[in-house]
Amino acid sequence: xxxxxxxxxxxxxxxxxxxxxxxxxxxxxHLTGTKFGCGMALCGVxxxxxxxxxxxxxxxxxxxxxxxxxxxxxxxxxxxxGRAVQSAWLSNEVVQCGYCQSGQIMSAVALISAVAxxxxxxxxxxxxxxxxxxxxxxxxxxxxxxxxxxxxxGVM
Amino acid sequence: xxxxxxxxxxDFLRGxxxxxxxxxxxxxxxxxxxxxxxxxxxxYSPNAFITIYPDERxxxxxxxxxxxxxxxxxxxxxxxxxxxIDLDRIVLSHAPPDAQLYGGERHDQFTGxxxxxxxxxQPMRQVGAATRLVLLQAAAQTWGVPDQExxxxxxxxxxxxxxxxxxxxxxxxxASRLPLPDVIPLKPISEFALIGxxxxxxxxxxxxxxxxxxxIDAVVPGMLFASVAACPVxxxxxxxxxxxxxxxxxxxxxxxxxxxxxxxxxxxxxYARKGLEALRVEWDEGENAHLSSADIHSLMRGALNREGxxxxxxxxxxxxxxxxxxxxxxxxxxxxxxxxPMEPINCTVHVKADSAQIWVGTQVPARARDAAAKVLGLxxxxxxxxxxxxxxxxxxxxxxxxxxxxxxxxxxxKAPVKVTWTREEDxxxxxxxxxxxxxxxxxVDERGYPIAIAHKIAGPSNLARWAPGxxxxxxxxxxxxxxxxxxxxxxxxxxxxxxxxxxxxxxFWRGVGATRNMLVxxxxxxxxxxxxxxxxxNYRLAILTHNDRARQVVKRAGELASWREPLLPGxxxxxxxxxxxxxxxxxxxxxxxxxxxxxAVQRVVCVVDCGVVVNPDTVIAQMQGGINFALSAALYGxxxxxxxxxxxxxxxxxxxxRMNQAPVIEVEIIPSNLPPGGVGxxxxxxxxxxxxxxxxxxxxxxxYQFPIRLDQVxx
Numbered sequence: 001x002x003x004x005x006x007x008x009x010x011x012x013x014x015x016x017x018x019x020x021x022x023x024x025x026x027x028x029x030h031l032t033g034t035k036f037g038c039g040m041a042l043c044g045v046x047x048x049x050x051x052x053x054x055x056x057x058x059x060x061x062x063x064x065x066x067x068x069x070x071x072x073x074x075x076x077x078x079x080x081x082g083r084a085v086q087s088a089w090l091s092n093e094v095v096q097c098g099y100c101q102s103g104q105i106m107s108a109v110a111l112i113s114a115v116a117x118x119x120x121x122x123x124x125x126x127x128x129x130x131x132x133x134x135x136x137x138x139x140x141x142x143x144x145x146x147x148x149x150x151x152x153x154g155v156m
Numbered sequence: 157x158x159x160x161x162x163x164x165x166x167d168f169l170r171g172x173x174x175x176x177x178x179x180x181x182x183x184x185x186x187x188x189x190x191x192x193x194x195x196x197x198x199x200y201s202p203n204a205f206i207t208i209y210p211d212e213r214x215x216x217x218x219x220x221x222x223x224x225x226x227x228x229x230x231x232x233x234x235x236x237x238x239x240x241i242d243l244d245r246i247v248l249s250h251a252p253p254d255a256q257l258y259g260g261e262r263h264d265q266f267t268g269x270x271x272x273x274x275x276x277x278q279p280m281r282q283v284g285a286a287t288r289l290v291l292l293q294a295a296a297q298t299w300g301v302p303d304q305e306x307x308x309x310x311x312x313x314x315x316x317x318x319x320x321x322x323x324x325x326x327x328x329x330x331a332s333r334l335p336l337p338d339v340i341p342l343k344p345i346s347e348f349a350l351i352g353x354x355x356x357x358x359x360x361x362x363x364x365x366x367x368x369x370x371x372i373d374a375v376v377p378g379m380l381f382a383s384v385a386a387c388p389v390x391x392x393x394x395x396x397x398x399x400x401x402x403x404x405x406x407x408x409x410x411x412x413x414x415x416x417x418x419x420x421x422x423x424x425x426x427y428a429r430k431g432l433e434a435l436r437v438e439w440d441e442g443e444n445a446h447l448s449s450a451d452i453h454s455l456m457r458g459a460l461n462r463e464g465x466x467x468x469x470x471x472x473x474x475x476x477x478x479x480x481x482x483x484x485x486x487x488x489x490x491x492x493x494x495x496x497p498m499e500p501i502n503c504t505v506h507v508k509a510d511s512a513q514i515w516v517g518t519q520v521p522a523r524a525r526d527a528a529a530k531v532l533g534l535x536x537x538x539x540x541x542x543x544x545x546x547x548x549x550x551x552x553x554x555x556x557x558x559x560x561x562x563x564x565x566x567x568x569x570k571a572p573v574k575v576t577w578t579r580e581e582d583x584x585x586x587x588x589x590x591x592x593x594x595x596x597x598x599x600v601d602e603r604g605y606p607i608a609i610a611h612k613i614a615g616p617s618n619l620a621r622w623a624p625g626x627x628x629x630x631x632x633x634x635x636x637x638x639x640x641x642x643x644x645x646x647x648x649x650x651x652x653x654x655x656x657x658x659x660x661x662x663x664f665w666r667g668v669g670a671t672r673n674m675l676v677x678x679x680x681x682x683x684x685x686x687x688x689x690x691x692x693x694n695y696r697l698a699i700l701t702h703n704d705r706a707r708q709v710v711k712r713a714g715e716l717a718s719w720r721e722p723l724l725p726g727x728x729x730x731x732x733x734x735x736x737x738x739x740x741x742x743x744x745x746x747x748x749x750x751x752x753x754x755x756a757v758q759r760v761v762c763v764v765d766c767g768v769v770v771n772p773d774t775v776i777a778q779m780q781g782g783i784n785f786a787l788s789a790a791l792y793g794x795x796x797x798x799x800x801x802x803x804x805x806x807x808x809x810x811x812x813x814r815m816n817q818a819p820v821i822e823v824e825i826i827p828s829n830l831p832p833g834g835v836g837x838x839x840x841x842x843x844x845x846x847x848x849x850x851x852x853x854x855x856x857x858x859x860y861q862f863p864i865r866l867d868q869v870x871x
Contacts, residue, residue, distance in 0.1 A: 016406050019426045027381055027424035032373035033366020035547070036425070037498055038579040042807040045498055073366035086364045093356065093773050096781055097224030098363030099370055099498040099547025124816035131807060133498045133548050134224045135784025136777070137818035 002062045006031070007075035017063035022046045024062050025072060033073040033102050037131070044130030047103035048072050054110035056129075073102040081113045081151055088147035096134035104130050104140055112148045200328040202290060202336060204257040205235060205283045212311065212325035214239075215247045219258045219276060220267040221519055222359055223546035223553070224781070225836045226774035227272045229358045231280055233770055237350045238284030238342065240308040241324070248358060250543035253521035253536075264623070265522040268554050268664065269634075270737040270834020273770055277832050282340050289337045294330035295322045345768060345829050354773040359545065371517030371544040372502045372576060379504065379572035380409055382565055383428035386417035386585050389441040389800035390660045394418055398436040405431050412568045419565045425576050441800055444659055449591075449796045452658050453489060456593035459614035460487075464654030465631035467640045471648030476608035480599035484687065486680060488596065489861045490615075490672040492795040493589040493665055494810055499547020500582040501558045504574040505566035511538045512563070513572070517546040519553040527556040528563040550785070551664035554622070555587045583810050584802040588795050590616035590662030592635075594676045599648075604688020605699055608648035611639045611677060616662040617655045630655065637669030638841065639677065643706040643735050644699045660797075666785055667840035670736040675862070678732035678845025683858065692849060693719050693731050706733055708826060709742040709763045716824060717744035717761040726750070728854025732845030737834025739766040740826075743783070745846040746819075749854040753866030757787060757819040757850075762842070765826035766833040775835050776823040782839020783821050788812040790847045792863050 002013045004021075006029060013024055025031045025048070034057060037045035041056035048057045049071040076082035085108045095101050104127070111118055111126040118126070123141055132140070201207040207215040216235055222228040228248055236243050251258045251265070259265040260275050288308050295313035296303045299320055306315050311324045345351075362368035387393060397418055399411040407427030412419040420431035477483045504515040505528065512532050518524040518541075525541040532539065546553055562575040577585070592615030599608040617632035626633070631653055633640065639651040665671070685695035693714045700707045710733055714720075723729060726748050734741040746759040762779045769775055792811040796803045804810040844862065852858050855866065 015424075016427075018430075019424070023424050023426040026373075027426070030375050031366075032369070032375065035370075035498070036372065036500065036576065038806050039429075040579070040806055040808070043498065043579075077365060089364045090356070090360055093360065093777065095224075095357065095360050095363040096226070096777060097222075097498070097546060097548045098359065098368050099545075101363050102366050105364060127815040129814075131498065131812055131814060133496060133550070133785065133812060135781035135813070135818065137784065137813075137815050138780060138821060139777075140815065 002066065004062060004065055004070060005068065006070045007072060013062060015062060018061050021048065021057040021060045021062055021065060021070065025057065031072050031074055035099055035102055037100070043100070044107060045100045045103040047106040047130065049106060049110060052110065052113060054107045073106060076105060076109055079109065081109045081147070084147040084151045085109045085112065085143070088143040088150065092139045092143040092146065094136050094139040094143050096136055100130060100132045104132065108140070108144050108147065112144065112151060116152060117148050118144060200331045202287050202331070203283045205280070206239065206287050208324050208328055210325045210328050212245065212323055213247055214241055214245055214311070214324065215249055217249050217251050219251050220272040221250070221517070221521070221543060221546055221549070223267065223519065223549035225272070225778060226357060226771060227267070229355055230273060230770040230774055231276060232358060233350050233355055234277065234280035235284040237348060238281045239288050241311045243355065243358065245311060251521065252543070253525040253541045255522040259522065265520065266554060267519045267549070268551065269668065270837040273832045274738065274834055281342050285340045285342055286336050289340065290331050290334050291324055291327050293334055294327045298322060298330055351770050352768070352772065355771050369544050370499050370547045371504070371515060372499055372547065374504045374515035374542070374544065374574060376504060376506060376515065376572040376574070379574055380421050380423065380569060381425040381428050382412070382419045382421050382573050382575040383425060383432040384417055384419040384561065384565065384575055384577060385432055385437065385581065386561070387439045387441070388584060388802070389439065389444050391444050392416065392442040392800070393440045395438040395440045397438070401434045402431040405434060410569065411435070412565050414561070414564050417561060419575065421569055421573060429578060444800045447659055447800045448798050449492070452492070452591050452660070452797065453593070455658055456489070456591050456614050456656055457487070459654045459656035460593050460595050460612055462654050464612065464614070464652045465629060466650065466652050467631050467633070467636045468642070468649060468651040470646070470650070471608065473608040473610040473648035473650040476648045477597050477599045477610055483597055483599050484684065485595065485597040486683065487860060488594040488676045488679070490592040490594070490675070491793070491862060492591045492662070493789055493793045494583050494586040494795050494804065495548070495550040495552035495665060496583060496810060496812065497546070497548025497550055497552055500579055501552070501577040502575060503559050503562035504572060505562045506572035507532060507563070507566045510534070512566070514539065514541040514559065514563070515544070516541065516559055517544045517553060518556070518559065519546065519549050520556060524556045524559040527560050531560045531563040532567060550666040551668070552587065554664055557587065579807070580805040583804050583806065586795070587661060587663035589665030590658060592672050594673070596676055596680045598680070598684060600684060600688065604684065604690065606644070606646055606684060609646060610650040610652070611673070612652045612654065613639060613673060614654040614656050616657045618662060618664055620655065620657070621661070622663070634664070635669050636673065638673035638736050641735055643703045643733060644681070645701055646699070666782065667837045670734065670837065670841040671786070671844060674732070674734050674736070674841055675844035675848065679848045679858070682730070682845070682849040682852065696731070696733060705740040705765050706735060709733070709740050709765055712824065712826070713742035713744045713761050713763040716763065716822060717746065719744065723853070726854060728850040728852070730846045730849025730851070730853050732842060732849060734838060734842035736841060737837060738831065739764060739833030739835065739838045741765070741838050741842045743842045743846040745843070745850040747847070747850045747854060749851070749866060755791060755851070755864070755866065756817070757847070760819050760821045760843070760846070762821060762823045762839065763826065764823065764835070764838065765828055766835050766838065767828050767830040768832050769825055770832065772825055775825055778835045779823040779839040780821045782837070783843050784813050784818055786840040786843035787819070787847070790844055790862055790864060794863055
């Protein structure tokens, strides 16, 4: 039995220790906003925050998460940075199929939370682990800059 | 639920659309009795696309699936323009499987081929306009005033002289008593209030907060989870398994054997996957056991020596070329490709005694339901299919193999079961874009301009499998797409397609035939320009004297890309023209080749004339996305086979472009009132030639096979 704090709620999970957080979220807790893409931390669609840091939930065993705060896309709007990123995603019309965007947003929120005004290089470094097959990259880049600027100016 | 009678009435309107297909559609035979029977209708649902509720909600059923291309915004825009409603009031629903209602003229309910706007541009405006006319008439009769004194705006009918108002919701009952109009005038383009203006995507909100549901997100009470492995060699079968260890693992419920695959059913996807890894499986690998990519490539190259179906034959290109001792001839090869949509292939099925339910993201809802019904031994109407957003399609979800497989698995499971392919399975069990061989030859005049070009293509016919009726005298117009039209001045032009399906089932891939054929042609035109000692852009303009749309996009792309500016060392610039799906486009690619042969694309300029535009930002987004999709293929895309097995498995060895490699993409749309052209495929199809030509510009090396790897010997 593992006790996980997911989006501020304690969840008891009767699962084997090696079960990746991704499958606990999707198949057991039914928080399906976090997506499955590759299973090898290659594509980033499963990105969530653990204590505010962007991590790939597909390779993160639940046994490693005791006492940590897990945030998924469903709760990202609870932070100012999360709202700023979501808003910038909408104003830049980023999404196409949308499947990767939960992970993109989680990576972006972690980035602007750590680096107030990210440069192009910062964005490349933080976001190159997140694949988008629809090719929305340039809009993601623009949206991150807008979200960072709005956060700095206290717009959000 | 809708009243039962509503559906027969909807059938009628849809039937009329199919039969009429023109501007004016006859609705006159709707009987009075039918109208009277709907007197008590609680909603107004005049056709398969619109339902108006008394509480002012308006539900639009979207006839094509949303896989990123923006149909869930653009198709509602077409209806809303004529229905006179605010887009922010509407509720969208996925069209259920029903090829009669939603399958258009072909009675085939599919989303693909850049066809959604092209085929629904007029019908969707007509359903909106017909509905508005009835609502207006209902209001006029309620007030006892002439129709002409009333107008509709923002979901309200207003009587001009008295300023009386009735909302659409208030008119539901009255409208249900009225027949649909005989004549449906549509607004001229000059009066559009919505079409042509940038509209915020209607699916965006749900896609930034995790609430948008894709097929993989289906949650069915009591469901189990499956991980599946099909024979790694195409055409092979399951011989034997040892599942003792698997069945001892936590959470594993069952092992399911299929003729060509094995699945482990478990309490969650992870347990199912671990169970699958623990299985010992023996395959009968069948006749493809020793197949290699080289075998497939030589099969296709060899097929070029056979006679094919001639899709176009202006003048006598073969004779002119044969008589020219200075003829130019090149051979190209386009490799096999996987789609690799971000949402891995999945399907959820619940088989009950006399029925079944399916939850799946598919480009072909009716085909998917029918295919599953066949597997299950049920009639199609015993099977329900719930559609979802697609986490990418690109042609992969035009296939029903995975729905059939999931149905076959579910048939053996006493619970709903969600089958999710691993990424490895998704890559290895793709319905790949096939390999195609090309020969292209030209004879040029004393100035170096072509007087004859012959393009011969050998490769699989996807239509022969997918829509055999679409073949015309052996010609697969999809495989030959992009070679059947020819924009340049040329008295002698020939396109020939030799069908060679090869040993592996292949399928459609974004940009379809034009992606391959225009890459070959536009690379070849570039070679001819260089051979003539001319600038490739000037050369194209010199032989585009009869095609204004093509000229315009080429010229404008050159201007935007500063074509005349000198290049710095290591930089390259290439241009290519595209014409397909009623769309003209030119792209200019700017790139740098590093000392290690590393390629970085800095900038792509894309000028597109796709006729009248519904949602301009969607067109821009489709170009940007299509170009990145093509760049992935140009740099990395290739499925290779050795000893019958696909060698790629995941994003480390089937690489795609990432943030740090994505170029700046500038898109300009040429204003036009011509009929809408396709945009979903065009960005992808228009890129390859410009990229390959830019590589030549930077390095002086020509490549005849993608992906371009600068550490390999010239093709």
